[in-house]
Amino acid sequence: MANICTSAGLPRRRPCFRERKECRLWNLSTVPPYLRLIEPVKGRIIGNVAIAALSSACEFVPYLAIARVAQLSITEGVPPSDVLAMWVLVAVAGAAAGRMLFSMATGRCHYADADFRVHVRTVLIEHLGKIPLGWFNDNSSAQVKQAATDDVLNLHQSVGHAPVDVTAALLSPLIPLVYLFTVDVRFALLLVAYFVVVIGVAWPFMMRDFGPLNKRFNEAMVEVSSAAVEMVEGIAVIKTFGSRSRAGARYRAATEELAKACYVWTKRNGNAFSWVSALFSPGAMLVVLLAATLAFVANGVLPLERCVPFLVLGVGIPAGLVNLFRSIRMLQRSLQAADHLASVLNVAPLAEPERPRPAAEGPVCMEFEGVAFAYGENLPFVLQDVDVALEPGTVTALVGDSGSGKTTLARLIPRFWDPVSGSVRMNGTELPQMASGEVLSRVAVVFQDSMLLRASIADNIRLGRPGATDEQVQAAARQAQIHDRVMELPQGYDTVLGSEGSDLSGGEAQRVAIARAIVQDAPILVLDEATAHADPENETAIQKALNALAKGRTTVVIAHRLDTIVHADQILVLVGGKVVERGVHEELLAADGHYAALWRSQQGDALEKALLVEGAAMRGAAAGPQEADGEAEPNGADSRESEER
Numbered sequence: 031m032a033n034i035c036t037s038a039g040l041p042r043r044r045p046c047f048r049e050r051k052e053c054r055l056w057n058l059s060t061v062p063p064y065l066r067l068i069e070p071v072k073g074r075i076i077g078n079v080a081i082a083a084l085s086s087a088c089e090f091v092p093y094l095a096i097a098r099v100a101q102l103s104i105t106e107g108v109p110p111s112d113v114l115a116m117w118v119l120v121a122v123a124g125a126a127a128g129r130m131l132f133s134m135a136t137g138r139c140h141y142a143d144a145d146f147r148v149h150v151r152t153v154l155i156e157h158l159g160k161i162p163l164g165w166f167n168d169n170s171s172a173q174v175k176q177a178a179t180d181d182v183l184n185l186h187q188s189v190g191h192a193p194v195d196v197t198a199a200l201l202s203p204l205i206p207l208v209y210l211f212t213v214d215v216r217f218a219l220l221l222v223a224y225f226v227v228v229i230g231v232a233w234p235f236m237m238r239d240f241g242p243l244n245k246r247f248n249e250a251m252v253e254v255s256s257a258a259v260e261m262v263e264g265i266a267v268i269k270t271f272g273s274r275s276r277a278g279a280r281y282r283a284a285t286e287e288l289a290k291a292c293y294v295w296t297k298r299n300g301n302a303f304s305w306v307s308a309l310f311s312p313g314a315m316l317v318v319l320l321a322a323t324l325a326f327v328a329n330g331v332l333p334l335e336r337c338v339p340f341l342v343l344g345v346g347i348p349a350g351l352v353n354l355f356r357s358i359r360m361l362q363r364s365l366q367a368a369d370h371l372a373s374v375l376n377v378a379p380l381a382e383p384e385r386p387r388p389a390a391e392g393p394v395c396m397e398f399e400g401v402a403f404a405y406g407e408n409l410p411f412v413l414q415d416v417d418v419a420l421e422p423g424t425v426t427a428l429v430g431d432s433g434s435g436k437t438t439l440a441r442l443i444p445r446f447w448d449p450v451s452g453s454v455r456m457n458g459t460e461l462p463q464m465a466s467g468e469v470l471s472r473v474a475v476v477f478q479d480s481m482l483l484r485a486s487i488a489d490n491i492r493l494g495r496p497g498a499t500d501e502q503v504q505a506a507a508r509q510a511q512i513h514d515r516v517m518e519l520p521q522g523y524d525t526v527l528g529s530e531g532s533d534l535s536g537g538e539a540q541r542v543a544i545a546r547a548i549v550q551d552a553p554i555l556v557l558d559e560a561t562a563h564a565d566p567e568n569e570t571a572i573q574k575a576l577n578a579l580a581k582g583r584t585t586v587v588i589a590h591r592l593d594t595i596v597h598a599d600q601i602l603v604l605v606g607g608k609v610v611e612r613g614v615h616e617e618l619l620a621a622d623g624h625y626a627a628l629w630r631s632q633q634g635d636a637l638e639k640a641l642l643v644e645g646a647a648m649r650g651a652a653a654g655p656q657e658a659d660g661e662a663e664p665n666g667a668d669s670r671e672s673e674e675r
Contacts, residue, residue, distance in 0.1 A: 064368040068189060070149050074142040075193050078135045082194045085131035086201035091124025093206065093346070097339040104335040135194045143190035147182055153375070154178055160379035160466075162447045177374045180251065181367040188364035196357040203350035206343040213339050214332060220322055221344055225351065232306045243294065244366055250288040257281040306355070310348030319344045380448060386465040389457040393422030394472060394553040394584050396443060400452035403438060403607075412438045413607045416452070420600075422553075425585045427595035429625060430604035436588045439604070440556050443586060444473040474547035476576075478559040482539055487516055488523040490542055494550030502549055509578045510545035511571040512538060537571070544575045555585045592629050601625065 068075060095117045102109045109117075154177060211218040257280045308314060319341050326332040401416040413435045420426050428436040441447065442454050445461045454461050461469055474494065482490050491503045498506075503523065507513040515538055519525040527534065534542065547555065557576060573594070589595040596615040603611035603618070603625045611623050618625035 071142045081135040082197035089128030092121035095121040097342040181371040184367035199354035203347040247291045253284040257284045387463045396420040397455040401449045402451045424599035426600045427598040434604040435607040473554045474552040475556045494546040506545040506549040510541045510575040512541035555583045
């Protein structure tokens with residue numbers, strides 16, 4: 031086939047800031063996922079940690095002031111008023127500065143978290159748009175929902191709270207403990223020994239099976255979300271066939287598994303945490319510290335004034351340790367969320383060329399040469415050895431049984447996937463050598479299930495060309511045979527789909543999708559069984575719209591009814607992913623192969639239906655009005671009895 035494409039190299043474009051940031055974020059494969067995710071706000075997190083550390087130091091000052099006043103009172107009697115006033119001012123200043131710095135750090139963390147969540151969700155949505163559609167066939171919408179909402183929410187804790195909370199939880203016991211070592215090493219070591227024994231005994235029980243339990247919990251959450259989505263999406267079918275109990279079985283099972291996961295987690299870890307909280311409570315610590323003080327003073331090891339700082343400061347140290355445990359568990363949840371989110375972000379997108387090559391303008395020729403495709407490394411081939419040429423301005427019909435590879439072949443044209451082997455070329459340029467945006471701009475696709483957004487009709491049509499004027503939108507709607515119906519809606523083209531009085535039938539929604547394709551004005555048109563679910567009235571209107579849309583374009587039609595493609599310039603018959611026959615309608619009938627068998631089968635079905643309709647009409651005419659009325663009553667009665675049963 032002649033190459034009608036001219037190509038020219040383009041200068042390498044300097045990537046924008048967001049692109050550079052994204053490359054830095056996801057190309058650091060040796061860095062743990064959590065660190066990769068927070069990289070855009072890493073500097074702000076470090077700054078907030080520093081402020082939180084200064085806050086903890088300031089909040090230690092009031093306790094130090096109380097300890098010093100108590101020591102002076104024991105050794106020298108009640109201090110003078112000016113000394114007391116000085117220590118009170120020091121305590122108040124330290125407490126005020128600590129609170130102010132803590133509030134500042136918390137606020138800065140939430141500002142950073144807001145930017146972080148916007149960044150992560152933007153990167154995630156952009157990445158999902160680049161992932162081959164085959165990935166979505168293997169992963170439920172609930173998994174995507176978990177990544178976009180649940181995982182980001184769990185990461186919120188690690189950015190919006192953890193930097194301040196972990197720093198405070200770590201330093202609030204560490205600073206006084208370091209100070210106590212300067213007062214007396216022996217008493218301080220005794221205090222540390224108590225902490226080590228309690229934590230050492232309880233820690234294995236608190237963290238027992240944390241990873242598996244958290245994994246079970248997350249999987250249960252995904253299953254609940256997936257079951258809920260399934261029920262909502264299939265509610266029409268469920269109610270129609272009265273299968274609410276069966277449809278709800280999966281959801282009930284999912285919620286029961288979630289409850290079991292929570293119960294096991296609480297039973298496995300909750301008791302240990304409760305014991306630690308009890309042994310580290312202020313009352314328990316006061317008993318331990320008083321016993322140690324009495325022992326030291328009674329045996330002449332330490333004077334009472336040296337024990338006072340331990341009594342003042344030691345009671346509050348365990349509270350920081352308990353908070354530290356909570357913060358660590360929260361961070362573990364965040365780390366697991368980061369792992370799951372990274373697993374989605376690490377799905378390989380379709381490759382983009384460093385130096386995109388443009389395809390020639392004007393009429394478009396598509397070439398498939400030796401194309402083979404499978405949806406996974408270990409999955410069977412869906413297409414094999416496909417050699418096809420789609421000439422400019424022609425109509426090519428894809429015919430075959432379900433699973434023959436028709437849809438897969440058609441969706442290689444807008445590069446929804448790349449072939450495993452072989453090449454797909456647009457005007458001589460291989461699709462992976464072109465920018466994906468340019469490929470998509472040259473291909474208009476009308477699927478059998480039209481996807482319309484919850485937006486105005488005008489905006490839904492304008493998706494094909496964001497800059498389209500109102501006149502262009504309305505002209506496209508007229509060509510698509512939907513203008514009159516739009517004008518019947520409450521707000522015309524400004525009517526938001528999904529609002530009261532704005533519902534469209536399936537056929538009407540399909541014509542809106544066709545109007546979208548018309549306004550796009552792409553040189554290649556892919557029709558994926560666009561009239562498969564239309565009623566006769568809508569099918570006629572849709573077919574007229576499609577005929578108008580296909581004029582002058584390189585058109586590919588996935589056909590389920592052969593009588594709609596008898597005038598196609600080329601018909602490809604696929605069996606098991608291979609093109610077994612090709613030609614025009616008359617040639618394929620004369621060959622008496624697979625296509626001819628399909629044609630005879632469909633024509634026989636159509637004839638049988640026509641004969642049944644004609645026979646029913648003749649019987650009704652022969653019966654006459656009285657007999658017909660007489661028969662109607664028993665039938666109606668039977669119907670009512672059936673309903674009652």
